[in-house]
Amino acid sequence: MTFATVRALGRTLPDVEESTMYGVPALKWHGALLACIASNKAAEPNTLVVRMGFDERDALIADDPTTYYLKDHYVNYDVVLVRLSKVSKAAMHDLLQGAWRRVASGGSARKRLRKTDGYLVSRRNGRPE
Numbered sequence: 001m002t003f004a005t006v007r008a009l010g011r012t013l014p015d016v017e018e019s020t021m022y023g024v025p026a027l028k029w030h031g032a033l034l035a036c037i038a039s040n041k042a043a044e045p046n047t048l049v050v051r052m053g054f055d056e057r058d059a060l061i062a063d064d065p066t067t068y069y070l071k072d073h074y075v076n077y078d079v080v081l082v083r084l085s086k087v088s089k090a091a092m093h094d095l096l097q098g099a100w101r102r103v104a105s106g107g108s109a110r111k112r113l114r115k116t117d118g119y120l121v122s123r124r125n126g127r128p129e
Contacts, residue, residue, distance in 0.1 A: 006084075029103050050082055
């Protein structure tokens with residue numbers, strides 16, 4: 001699997017556009033990220049970041065840790081890391097469709113929160129939520 005294949009699969013979904021995220025190739029829907037090449041140095045080479053819910057991500061990693069994984073940098077984001085060398089075309093198609101449905105339905109619009117002294121605190125302003 002290459003990003004060219006990911007791009008071709010993603011472009012079959014309505015209103016998906018090619019773009020960049022932190023200088024790496026990405027697929028977006030109306031500016032919202034669906035998937036991109038992992039740019040953080042913690043990720044393995046040839047890894048794709050794909051948007052999905054936290055529960056779904058945890059289940060994928062538990063079921064197939066050779067294909068799906070997570071690094072500390074990505075823990076608070078609603079994404080999974082995908083080893084492109086391990087994922088099938090059918091699975092990638094399903095991942096991109098899921099990311100598209102999530103973003104298009106507004107399911108990914110969430111505040112980024114971090115835990116501080118047992119409270120959830122907004123990353124943007126440091127105030128309790």
